[in-house]
Amino acid sequence: MTTALVEAQGIVKRYGPTTALADGRLTVLPRESHALVGRNGAGKSTLVSILTGLQSPDEGTVRFDGEPAPALADRDAWRRRVACVYQKPTVVPELTVAENLFINRQPLHRGFISWRTLRRDAAELLGTWDVHVDPEARTSDLKVEDRQMVEIARALSFGARFIVLDEPTAQLDNREIERLFTRMRALQESGVTFLFISHHLQEVYEVCQTVTVLRDARWITTAPVANLPRAALVEAMAGETVTEQAVRGRDVDEKAPVLLDARGLTSDAYQDIDLTVRRGEVVGLAGISGSGKIELAESFTGLHTPTSGTARLDGKQLPFGDVQAALRAGVGCVPRDRHGQGLVFGMSIGDNATMSVLDRLGRFGFVGSDRKRGFAAELIDRLDIHTEGPDQPVSDLSGGNAQKVVMARALASDPTLLVLINPTAGVDVKSKESLLAHVDSARDDGTAVLVVSDELDDLRRCDRVLVLFHGRVVAEHAAGWRDHELIASIEGVDHHHG
Numbered sequence: 001m002t003t004a005l006v007e008a009q010g011i012v013k014r015y016g017p018t019t020a021l022a023d024g025r026l027t028v029l030p031r032e033s034h035a036l037v038g039r040n041g042a043g044k045s046t047l048v049s050i051l052t053g054l055q056s057p058d059e060g061t062v063r064f065d066g067e068p069a070p071a072l073a074d075r076d077a078w079r080r081r082v083a084c085v086y087q088k089p090t091v092v093p094e095l096t097v098a099e100n101l102f103i104n105r106q107p108l109h110r111g112f113i114s115w116r117t118l119r120r121d122a123a124e125l126l127g128t129w130d131v132h133v134d135p136e137a138r139t140s141d142l143k144v145e146d147r148q149m150v151e152i153a154r155a156l157s158f159g160a161r162f163i164v165l166d167e168p169t170a171q172l173d174n175r176e177i178e179r180l181f182t183r184m185r186a187l188q189e190s191g192v193t194f195l196f197i198s199h200h201l202q203e204v205y206e207v208c209q210t211v212t213v214l215r216d217a218r219w220i221t222t223a224p225v226a227n228l229p230r231a232a233l234v235e236a237m238a239g240e241t242v243t244e245q246a247v248r249g250r251d252v253d254e255k256a257p258v259l260l261d262a263r264g265l266t267s268d269a270y271q272d273i274d275l276t277v278r279r280g281e282v283v284g285l286a287g288i289s290g291s292g293k294i295e296l297a298e299s300f301t302g303l304h305t306p307t308s309g310t311a312r313l314d315g316k317q318l319p320f321g322d323v324q325a326a327l328r329a330g331v332g333c334v335p336r337d338r339h340g341q342g343l344v345f346g347m348s349i350g351d352n353a354t355m356s357v358l359d360r361l362g363r364f365g366f367v368g369s370d371r372k373r374g375f376a377a378e379l380i381d382r383l384d385i386h387t388e389g390p391d392q393p394v395s396d397l398s399g400g401n402a403q404k405v406v407m408a409r410a411l412a413s414d415p416t417l418l419v420l421i422n423p424t425a426g427v428d429v430k431s432k433e434s435l436l437a438h439v440d441s442a443r444d445d446g447t448a449v450l451v452v453s454d455e456l457d458d459l460r461r462c463d464r465v466l467v468l469f470h471g472r473v474v475a476e477h478a479a480g481w482r483d484h485e486l487i488a489s490i491e492g493v494d495h496h497h498g
Contacts, residue, residue, distance in 0.1 A: 002029055004029055004063070004065075005193050006027070006028040006051065006193075007027050008026045008051060008062045008063075010060040011059070013055065022043075023219050024057075026212055026219075028210075029210075030161075032193060032208075032209045033188060033207055033209055035197070035198065035204040035225070036197050037199075038213055042215050042237075044214055048084060050062060051082060052084045053070065055072075079159075081162060082164065083163055085163060095138070098121075098122035098123075100150060101150065106118055119136065125153055129152070130183075131153050144172060144176070148180065161191055163192060164194075164195045169198060184196075201233060201234070201492070209226075210222065210224055213237055234488045238483045239483075256279040259277055259279050259416055260300065260312075261313075262276070262299075262311040265311065267299065269296070269471055270471035270472070271472055280445075281443070283448075284451045284466065285453075286454075286465050287469060288492075291467075292468050292470070293468045299320065300313075300450065301326050301331050301335070302320070303323060316329065329416075330413075331419060332410035332411060334410050335421055404431065420458075422453055423439075423451065424457070436457070459486070465477045
């Protein structure tokens with residue numbers, strides 16, 4: 001038996017009431033590329049932060065080469081064992097490649113940095129690992145793939161032979177991905193071991209020998225990639241329990257007028273999107289993070305500005321890049337960041353819920369407080385917000401009730417288009433149900449609804465779900481989809497390979 005290079009057993013990690021990992025396990029053998037897959041929220045990033053010594057588990061053990069993991073405080077010992085290359089660079093863009101490779105440990109000569117030695121050491125290090133990058137190039141001028149190789153070379157120079165690649169291909173095109181994989185294979189030959197995290201299951205089959213699946217904070221399976229057909233892998237990620245619930249499809253009235261009509265929308269986050277939502281229709285937007293789904297939804301609310309394309313709401317041109325103008329045009333929004341964008345925590349529930357409709361409550365900008373309280377009380381009642389009354393400060397509320405206040409405000413203006421971004425994130429089950437019931441009632445009132453979410457339960461309410469991948473719509477699922485079908489297109493699995 002080979003000793004595992006890395007072994008994590010029975011890992012449990014809690015953040016307050018949330019269990020981020022209930023049973024994390026991972027065994028990686030030397031010189032293999034091992035894939036770690038699972039949907040958003042499955043516990044992958046928590047496991048990585050424990051494997052790289054950023055956090056300690058509440059229960060469970062981590063071993064490197066049979067030895068217990070170092071103490072968290074001993075950063076040098078961790079650096080000698082493991083490194084993580086994230087999507088976002090950890091190199092300093094203004095410095096040269098050589099400076100980045102030896103940052104905080106530059107070779108000194110009589111107390112000063114010896115630049116000649118630095119350049120020579122850098123060239124030698126890059127040569128050893130066959131990384132073709134000019135040591136004197138400014139890191140900010142490098143292509144993403146070269147920058148990643150610099151980060152890998154830096155990690156290897158500390159002695160680490162276990163490298164975690166977190167979504168390394170997210171910003172690469174196909175040619176660059178091929179080159180990265182070629183380099184990975186060459187490094188494997190030289191004794192480097194990879195943990196590869198990707199949403200493209202296609203890539204797992206191309207570059208990895210073994211795959212571990214996490215689902216709902218638990219280890220599900222570890223298997224040789226060659227023995228796990230794609231359908232079985234998606235099934236392990238999706239879990240089959242829920243897939244049997246067929247979704248109540250409703251017949252959207254094909255004659256219902258189109259309320260939102262977007263044509264050729266393009267920005268730095270998405271390309272050439274056409275999208276329509278009819279009166280009383282609920283359309284879902286799904287996709288992994290970085291797919292452009294949030295920016296697309298925020299384009300209609302004034303929070304993200306397209307560079308080209310048009311959107312009409314109820315026949316009128318929708319103004320871009322201006323939240324207030326979008327509100328006036330008939331857009332109600334539950335934003336993704338309810339703390340930063342959704343609520344004013346110093347204000348009361350009543351004030352927060354009615355902020356968007358003050359012009360309707362009083363003349364000349366003076367708002368009668370009785371009138372406002374009456375309106376707020378009615379909203380609080382309508383949304384079943386648990387509070388002592390409209391005057392209670394919002395900062396006292398639980399996540400679910402705070403989200404209901406944001407929803408109340410979005411509905412207060414009787415919007416033509418209601419945009420919900422992760423409407424039930426971080427919300428308890430009961431509040432979730434009540435929030436989703438409002439989606440149904442908004443639809444029954446003839447509102448056009450756009451729901452962006454990672455939660456399958458939110459998307460089940462939709463009449464159809466569009467899936468974005470790298471800024472383009474790649475699939476459309478009518479109501480009645482099965483979980484594994486939707487997850488397969490979210491994760492970019494190519495269905496033709498079966």
